[in-house]
Amino acid sequence: MSVCFPASRYMRRILREPFLLLILTGIILCLLIFVAYPMIRVFSYPSLKDFVQVPQNIRYLRAIRNSLLMVVLSTSTATLIGFLFAYTITRTDVPLKKVLKVISILPLFSPPFMVAFSYLMMFGKNGLITAQLLGLRVSIFGWHGLWLSETIAFFPVAALIMEGVLQSIAPSLEYAGRNLGATGFKLFRTITLPLARPGVAGAALLVSILILSDFGNPIMIAGDFSVLVTEAWMRVEGWGDVRGAAVLSSILLLPSLIIFMIQRYWVRQRSYVTITGKITQVEKEPTRWYIKWTLFSLCSIVAVMILLVYVALLIGAFVKGWGFDWTLTTNYVKSIFSRSPELMHSLTFAVIAGFASSLFSMTAAYLVSRKRFLLRKFVDFTCILPAAIPGIFFGIGYSIAFTRPPIDLYGTASIIILSMIFWNVSMGYQTGIGTFQQISPSLGEAAANLGASSMKIFRQIEAPLIKTSFFSAFVVSFIRAITTLSVIVFLSTSRNVVATFTIMNLVSDGFYGKAAALTSFLLVIAFAVLGLAKLVIGKRMELFRV
Amino acid sequence: MGEYHIRIVNVNKSFGPVEALKNVSIDIPRGNFTTFLGPSGCGKTTMLRTIAGFYELKEGEIYIGERLINRVPSHQRNAIMVFQDYALFPHMNIGENIAYGLKIKKIPNEEIKSRVEKTTSYLGIQGLEKRNPGQISGGQQQRVALARALVMEPEVLLLDEPLSNLDAKLRMNIRAELRQIQKRLGITTIYVTHDQAEALALSDQIAIMDTGRIIQSGTPWEIYYKPLNEFVADFVGTANLITGRVSESSDKYLLLDIDAAQIMIEEPNLSVDTGSTVTLCIRPETIEIFKGMPEDKTNVLKGKIVNYIFEGSQIRYWVEIDQKKVVVDSFDPSEKGIYEGEVAIRFHPKKMHILYGKE
Numbered sequence: 001m002s003v004c005f006p007a008s009r010y011m012r013r014i015l016r017e018p019f020l021l022l023i024l025t026g027i028i029l030c031l032l033i034f035v036a037y038p039m040i041r042v043f044s045y046p047s048l049k050d051f052v053q054v055p056q057n058i059r060y061l062r063a064i065r066n067s068l069l070m071v072v073l074s075t076s077t078a079t080l081i082g083f084l085f086a087y088t089i090t091r092t093d094v095p096l097k098k099v100l101k102v103i104s105i106l107p108l109f110s111p112p113f114m115v116a117f118s119y120l121m122m123f124g125k126n127g128l129i130t131a132q133l134l135g136l137r138v139s140i141f142g143w144h145g146l147w148l149s150e151t152i153a154f155f156p157v158a159a160l161i162m163e164g165v166l167q168s169i170a171p172s173l174e175y176a177g178r179n180l181g182a183t184g185f186k187l188f189r190t191i192t193l194p195l196a197r198p199g200v201a202g203a204a205l206l207v208s209i210l211i212l213s214d215f216g217n218p219i220m221i222a223g224d225f226s227v228l229v230t231e232a233w234m235r236v237e238g239w240g241d242v243r244g245a246a247v248l249s250s251i252l253l254l255p256s257l258i259i260f261m262i263q264r265y266w267v268r269q270r271s272y273v274t275i276t277g278k279i280t281q282v283e284k285e286p287t288r289w290y291i292k293w294t295l296f297s298l299c300s301i302v303a304v305m306i307l308l309v310y311v312a313l314l315i316g317a318f319v320k321g322w323g324f325d326w327t328l329t330t331n332y333v334k335s336i337f338s339r340s341p342e343l344m345h346s347l348t349f350a351v352i353a354g355f356a357s358s359l360f361s362m363t364a365a366y367l368v369s370r371k372r373f374l375l376r377k378f379v380d381f382t383c384i385l386p387a388a389i390p391g392i393f394f395g396i397g398y399s400i401a402f403t404r405p406p407i408d409l410y411g412t413a414s415i416i417i418l419s420m421i422f423w424n425v426s427m428g429y430q431t432g433i434g435t436f437q438q439i440s441p442s443l444g445e446a447a448a449n450l451g452a453s454s455m456k457i458f459r460q461i462e463a464p465l466i467k468t469s470f471f472s473a474f475v476v477s478f479i480r481a482i483t484t485l486s487v488i489v490f491l492s493t494s495r496n497v498v499a500t501f502t503i504m505n506l507v508s509d510g511f512y513g514k515a516a517a518l519t520s521f522l523l524v525i526a527f528a529v530l531g532l533a534k535l536v537i538g539k540r541m542e543l544f545r546v
Numbered sequence: 547m548g549e550y551h552i553r554i555v556n557v558n559k560s561f562g563p564v565e566a567l568k569n570v571s572i573d574i575p576r577g578n579f580t581t582f583l584g585p586s587g588c589g590k591t592t593m594l595r596t597i598a599g600f601y602e603l604k605e606g607e608i609y610i611g612e613r614l615i616n617r618v619p620s621h622q623r624n625a626i627m628v629f630q631d632y633a634l635f636p637h638m639n640i641g642e643n644i645a646y647g648l649k650i651k652k653i654p655n656e657e658i659k660s661r662v663e664k665t666t667s668y669l670g671i672q673g674l675e676k677r678n679p680g681q682i683s684g685g686q687q688q689r690v691a692l693a694r695a696l697v698m699e700p701e702v703l704l705l706d707e708p709l710s711n712l713d714a715k716l717r718m719n720i721r722a723e724l725r726q727i728q729k730r731l732g733i734t735t736i737y738v739t740h741d742q743a744e745a746l747a748l749s750d751q752i753a754i755m756d757t758g759r760i761i762q763s764g765t766p767w768e769i770y771y772k773p774l775n776e777f778v779a780d781f782v783g784t785a786n787l788i789t790g791r792v793s794e795s796s797d798k799y800l801l802l803d804i805d806a807a808q809i810m811i812e813e814p815n816l817s818v819d820t821g822s823t824v825t826l827c828i829r830p831e832t833i834e835i836f837k838g839m840p841e842d843k844t845n846v847l848k849g850k851i852v853n854y855i856f857e858g859s860q861i862r863y864w865v866e867i868d869q870k871k872v873v874v875d876s877f878d879p880s881e882k883g884i885y886e887g888e889v890a891i892r893f894h895p896k897k898m899h900i901l902y903g904k905e
Contacts, residue, residue: 170633172629172630172633173633176629176633178599178620179621179625179627181621182621182646183621191635195637
């Protein structure tokens with residue numbers, strides 16, 4: 001019984017604070033109902049027979065094979081380009097470094113399907129570049145288009161992670177290497193690369209989860225080349241086969257969960273990244289000219305590929321008929337204001353979800369890092385878990401769990417908002433945990449020791465830091481919510497339709513103009529919120545903590 | 547010792563608007579242990595890194611032997627550095643760490659093996675080869691870092707505060723060891739520290755640095771007893787700085803009026819004009835302390851003890867004289883006991899140092 005003793009003692013302490021207990025119960029209940037329950041429903045909805053029959057289904061097998069192929073291809077290229085960028089930005093003196101860096105993070109704040117959509121406009125059958133400028137009769141449609149889009153859409157994540165890794169390698173290690181005789185490539189091969197290797201592995205794993213669960217790009221550009229996520233969607237859309245979709249999503253969840261665990265609990269521990277304080281003025285060894293210009297050209301090509309995405313959207317929003325009628329028009333932009341409930345829906349849902357998600361996750365983070373209670377491990381795990389859940393799985397879970405009694409939210413705004421809230425919980429939660437770790441309890445103790453009351457401690461010491469990370473959490477949740485397609489694709493009906501869903505339908509029906517206009521507006525909103533937040537919190541804002 | 551091994555001539559270095567080194571010049575004899583000593587931000591580490599070749603040198607010259615090394619890359623200078631944080635490669639074990647430089651130089655494996663063995667046994671760190679840097683103690687890490695440098699048989703050894711991450715006792719031990727190794731190998735060594743005790747204990751030559759300049763260089767004895775100005779006097783050891791007006795001046799002696807009394811200095815180190823103001827540096831251990839008045843009343847001042855610290859082998863007193871505090875170290879208090887209240891102190895006429903110039 002001695003094992004139970006500490007927990008029961010903590011519980012008793014919590015019982016003495018009824019308000020705290022109430023919040024705690026609320027959080028645990030929410031996590032049970034809105035994270036754990038829908039997941040269980042996905043697994044339990046199909047019968048065992050459905051799972052057993054998977055190896056006999058040729059379409060399933062093909063989807064599995066295609067998904068694997070794309071994970072291998074796109075992860076490799078995205079990680080490679082990510083490393084290229086990170087290395088160029090942290091270790092060389094190429095010109096326009098700041099510009100390259102800014103361009104490389106743009107896709108992080110854009111709808112994931114946007115890259116595929118734009119490339120379709122640029123390099124498709126009626127593509128501006130392929131057909132109009134070069135007069136080629138080729139199309140990017142298919143697996144190679146998907147490969148390109150996913151690489152461009154997800155390399156920024158890898159770049160961001162590896163930049164952090166490269167920056168945290170103690171400068172003295174590279175100095176020591178140079179001093180002992182290693183120069184140029186030898187230094188890179190024997191010191192820099194091996195030290196970055198765990199970080200590279202971590203980045204690759206995270207990117208592979210994103211690619212495995214990517215829905216927007218394959219649905220727009222892959223065509224017949226179906227991967228697990230799109231196959232799941234086809235099941236429901238084409239045959240009304242929710243069971244099949246549940247089976248496919250379950251197959252999808254397993255690898256991403258495993259990869260996530262490996263990344264979190266194994267690679268992280270092997271990381272060499274140590275913060276040894278004292279960052280001295282580092283004078284970089286001048287990069288040799290041919291390396292410098294090779295890196296610069298490669299990064300520039302990638303940067304141009306990113307910019308093309310936005311250029312295509314802008315042009316697309318203002319021309320009458322993409323591919324055949326290039327006269328300018330403002331009709332599409334106007335029509336968005338006149339008769340488009342989806343944009344209003346997107347905005348309001350994302351604001352509510354972003355706010356609620358940040359509030360929920362920060363509260364959970366506070367409780368987990370500062371209080372001892374029963375089920376603390378469960379709260380911690382369930383709050384991180386959504387990061388490993390493919391959006392499509394989450395969406396199917398909600399559509400199975402909450403569209404029939406006891407909880408019937410079919411076609412309501414609530415079901416979409418709830419799915420956005422809990423799918424994004426992990427983002428704010430990890431930011432929150434980071435913040436509370438940063439605020440050492442001894443800070444509060446010191447203040448208390450000097451005579452500050454606990455309210456005062458909170459207001460003067462903890463609140464300012466929390467405010468910053470709350471804003472960061474809000475921005476990330478908001479942008480993810482307003483740009484997500486995979487989560488809401490199974491939940492949207494004509495009553496609660498959001499912009500991303502409409503865009504998907506418009507693109508698949510070939511209405512590029514209105515789709516481009518709508519996407520542009522989503523982008524404007526996302527970047528406006530981002531800019532506003534940057535203005536309010538400034539440099540301390542930490543987005544996309546990974 | 548005759549010939550200079552390293553010559554640093556008029557070196558300037560700035561980082562953007564910050565001037566880190568201003569006109570630094572110093573000559574270092576072969577086999578000499580030279581320390582750059584100064585507060586943080588004084589430019590001592592920048593100097594060391596410039597010698598190591600991590601910073602580009604645009605103004606000034608550095609010679610190792612006859613060779614101008616301004617444009618020689620770091621690894622061809624044969625000047626190996628031991629870093630403050632040791633910079634042991636975390637992805638290699640101890641053996642690989644020590645052998646790293648030799649491998650890069652493509653030394654045959656046999657020779658690498660024997661040289662690594664020789665160095666590790668020399669530094670008393672045999673048997674650690676298969677461990678990782680994280681698995682050994684701070685003192686061992688320190689030795690491994692030293693081994694990695696020494697195994698290269700460098701012409702010049704550069705040490706960047708290598709003892710600052712060790713606890714006090716270990717620091718004392720390794721300090722003694724370091725000096726012994728350096729003497730035995732006869733390797734020209736440049737050491738950087740902010741710890742004046744370390745500098746005094748280790749060095750043949752100390753260069754005191756402040757705001758990018760070398761303020762004074764000399765032997766530890768010179769630096770301690772003949773400081774050039776108040777900064778040096780204050781930074782190295784404890785100094786009583788007393789200012790007064792010269793009332794009589796000759797080659798043999800000097801009379802100085804301070805607030806309370808007149809002080810006589812025999813054999814002054816500088817000739818100064820009558821009527822000018824000078825500052826004296828008087829080390830605490832050169833001052834005598836008496837309960838009651840001594841018979842010879844030259845240079846005796848009366849005062850009151852305001853505080854003391856008993857340190858076993860000595861007592862440090864703070865004696866107030868005319869609202870000024872004078873620090874006095876009294877050695878071997880075994881019979882005298884601890885004084886309190888009114889006392890008299892005496893400045894030794896030959897143990898006072900006149901500072902050049904007043905800042």
